[in-house]
Amino acid sequence: MSTQTSPAPAPVTERPGPVQSHRRLPRFAATGLYLAGLVLGALLSALTGFNLALTVVYGAVLGTLAVWLTSRAVEGRRKGTDRLVTCIVTTAFVIAMVPLASLVYTVLDNGLRRFDAAFFNSSMLGVVGEGGGAYHAIFGTLIITLLTTVISVPIGLLAAIYLVEYGTGRLKRAITFLVDVMTGIPSIVAGLFAFALFALFFGPGVRLGVMGAIALSVLMIPVIVRSSEEVLKLVPNELREASYALGVPKWRTIVKVVIPTAIAGLGTGVTLAVARVIGETAPLLVTVGIINGTNLNPFEGRMATLPVFAFYQLTQPGYPPELAIERAWTAALVLIMLVMALNVVARLISRFFAPKTGR
Amino acid sequence: MAKRIDVSDLDIYYGNFKAVEGVNISIEPRSITALIGPSGCGKSTFLRSLNRMHEVIPGARVEGKVVIDGQDLYSADIDPVDVRRQIGMVFQRPNPFPTMSIYDNVIAGVRLNSTRMKKSEMDDLVEKSLRGANLWTEVKDRLNRPGSGLSGGQQQRLCIARAIAVEPEVLLMDEPCSALDPISTLAIEDLMTELKDRFTIVIVTHNMQQAARVSESTGFFNLAGVGQPGRLVEFNPTEKIFSNPDEQATEDYITGRFG
Numbered sequence: 001m002s003t004q005t006s007p008a009p010a011p012v013t014e015r016p017g018p019v020q021s022h023r024r025l026p027r028f029a030a031t032g033l034y035l036a037g038l039v040l041g042a043l044l045s046a047l048t049g050f051n052l053a054l055t056v057v058y059g060a061v062l063g064t065l066a067v068w069l070t071s072r073a074v075e076g077r078r079k080g081t082d083r084l085v086t087c088i089v090t091t092a093f094v095i096a097m098v099p100l101a102s103l104v105y106t107v108l109d110n111g112l113r114r115f116d117a118a119f120f121n122s123s124m125l126g127v128v129g130e131g132g133g134a135y136h137a138i139f140g141t142l143i144i145t146l147l148t149t150v151i152s153v154p155i156g157l158l159a160a161i162y163l164v165e166y167g168t169g170r171l172k173r174a175i176t177f178l179v180d181v182m183t184g185i186p187s188i189v190a191g192l193f194a195f196a197l198f199a200l201f202f203g204p205g206v207r208l209g210v211m212g213a214i215a216l217s218v219l220m221i222p223v224i225v226r227s228s229e230e231v232l233k234l235v236p237n238e239l240r241e242a243s244y245a246l247g248v249p250k251w252r253t254i255v256k257v258v259i260p261t262a263i264a265g266l267g268t269g270v271t272l273a274v275a276r277v278i279g280e281t282a283p284l285l286v287t288v289g290i291i292n293g294t295n296l297n298p299f300e301g302r303m304a305t306l307p308v309f310a311f312y313q314l315t316q317p318g319y320p321p322e323l324a325i326e327r328a329w330t331a332a333l334v335l336i337m338l339v340m341a342l343n344v345v346a347r348l349i350s351r352f353f354a355p356k357t358g359r
Numbered sequence: 360m361a362k363r364i365d366v367s368d369l370d371i372y373y374g375n376f377k378a379v380e381g382v383n384i385s386i387e388p389r390s391i392t393a394l395i396g397p398s399g400c401g402k403s404t405f406l407r408s409l410n411r412m413h414e415v416i417p418g419a420r421v422e423g424k425v426v427i428d429g430q431d432l433y434s435a436d437i438d439p440v441d442v443r444r445q446i447g448m449v450f451q452r453p454n455p456f457p458t459m460s461i462y463d464n465v466i467a468g469v470r471l472n473s474t475r476m477k478k479s480e481m482d483d484l485v486e487k488s489l490r491g492a493n494l495w496t497e498v499k500d501r502l503n504r505p506g507s508g509l510s511g512g513q514q515q516r517l518c519i520a521r522a523i524a525v526e527p528e529v530l531l532m533d534e535p536c537s538a539l540d541p542i543s544t545l546a547i548e549d550l551m552t553e554l555k556d557r558f559t560i561v562i563v564t565h566n567m568q569q570a571a572r573v574s575e576s577t578g579f580f581n582l583a584g585v586g587q588p589g590r591l592v593e594f595n596p597t598e599k600i601f602s603n604p605d606e607q608a609t610e611d612y613i614t615g616r617f618g
Contacts, residue, residue, distance in 0.1 A: 238452060238454040239456060241415065241450065241454075242450065242518070243467075244412060245410065245412060245443055245447060245450075246468035246472075246521065246522070247440055247442075247443040247444030247472060248472060249440050252471055260458040261456070261457055261458050355507065
């Protein structure tokens with residue numbers, strides 16, 4: 001406890017020291033200046049006939065310059081640089097968000113027109129013109145994606161466990177390299193692989209739901225391997241050693257200690273991998289095809305899926321075309337909603353399964 | 360219960376690098392043996408070789424003999440998993456399993472080895488082990504809370520409870536107090552003194568007062584030079600090491616004239 005309690009603090013400004021008070025811009029001055037720059041940009045582009053893209057470019061440059069120069073003059077060089085970088089980073093963020101916002105808006109705007117009960121409980125069987133729906137395609141997508149998950153998760157997870165817990169030397173490096181290569185293969189190649197594989201057994205022209213599942217597995221397995229590998233690597237080695245020191249065999253340590261500790265990350269990785277393949281179009285186009293009626297058996301005949309449904313509604317709309325194009329938009333909307341739901345599920349998994357801290 | 364450990368001509372390697380050379384030591388049952396020495400001289404490596412935890416590290420291997428009650432731990436027909444069931448270990452940093460409650464942490468050794476046990480037996484074992492680790496009164500009302508919510512000293516005592524719950528014959532402790540405050544350290548030292556009636560305890564420590572306080576015998580490890588393997592320089596009763604050591608190097612280290 002200090003005994004030197006001065007009754008009145010000395011005036012700050014008179015004390016010479018390393019910490020000096022600086023002049024600062026008023027609170028909303030920087031934002032205001034930036035907006036003024038945008039308005040100026042709009043005026044400038046209006047001189048040569050109004051153009052939205054030019055407005056944004058002029059406005060961003062002028063706004064950034066205005067903020068930077070003012071701040072530099074008033075607040076000094078360091079603060080000025082700070083404001084400059086803040087402006088650049090914020091502008092880049094907004095530009096990156098523009099396509100996303102535009103996409104969501106367009107899909108909602110066009111997709112909501114046919115977002116009705118008929119869309120969810122009727123197929124395209126016998127539909128010419130008005131009406132019709134994607135019941136068959138929604139369930140086709142769900143079934144094929146489920147089948148893909150059932151094939152990919154065990155293979156991917158076990159491969160990741162091998163890489164992290166058992167693999168050494170050349171084999172491990174070879175697998176890691178091949179997985180990296182597989183992450184990069186174009187999706188149509190995966191589709192042609194499944195097509196060629198099944199053509200060997202059933203002859204050319206075969207179309208089955210399970211073919212699509214296999215094609216999608218080729219795309220999904222590497223994603224699961226990579227994400228699971230990263231998550232398993234994060235499990236502290238001390239926990240494995242603690243378990244070994246209790247006389248627990250290695251496989252049991254993996255099942256009872258490593259995987260439960262990593263379960264949140266594993267679940268998130270799988271969910272995001274599902275979201276990654278659920279919208280694939282090209283491989284399903286060549287392996288599953290399209291059908292107007294409902295086929296829920298992936299081992300027999302063609303199936304409808306949402307992405308392929310949207311593709312055909314758009315490219316072969318029939319007459320009048322607007323009705324089919326509206327159905328395509330709604331199919332796209334449903335697909336985006338599925339992906340968003342999966343992302344929400346991934347977040348919930350990582351929240352609820354994370355190890356509890358108890359505090 | 361407690362068993363005698365005889366080590367003869369033990370060389371320990373990481374790949375091609377020889378980390379520890381030519382250790383001969385006899386560890387008495389029902390006593391505390393302390394290992395001291397500068398960092399990187401191979402104390403922890405030696406300790407880990409006593410329950411075959413050393414070979415968990417890729418490329419690590421051991422030459423020589425570790426004999427417990429007439430049985431060579433490194434003979435070909437011995438399963439390292441069985442060795443570790445008999446020789447428990449407490450690590451430098453407390454490492455309770457984060458997914459398990461306090462209760463589950465204590466019986467982790469039993470449950471993970473899938474030994475069948477009645478609920479009442481498990482309750483008794485948990486209480487006995489936690490009492491043995493001087494933690495029962497602090498946690499008895501929150502056994503189902505996660506173990507990671509305890510303080511550092513409590514977590515370390517939880518790890519000791521977990522280690523003694525499987526009823527090992529030897530307890531190895533690798534700097535168990537280095538991450539703890541003096542009060543928790545004292546609690547764990549008291550605990551060691553109680554536990555030595557039932558277990559053979561080997562402890563690695565950087566704290567020479569701690570070695571002097573708790574141990575009956577002390578071994579001093581040292582490096583001959585940079586890149587050279589560590590060696591056991593001197594192994595004697597603790598009073599002798601701290602009052603009148605045989606080797607000049609030991610005296611220099613203990614009095615702080617090291618290096």
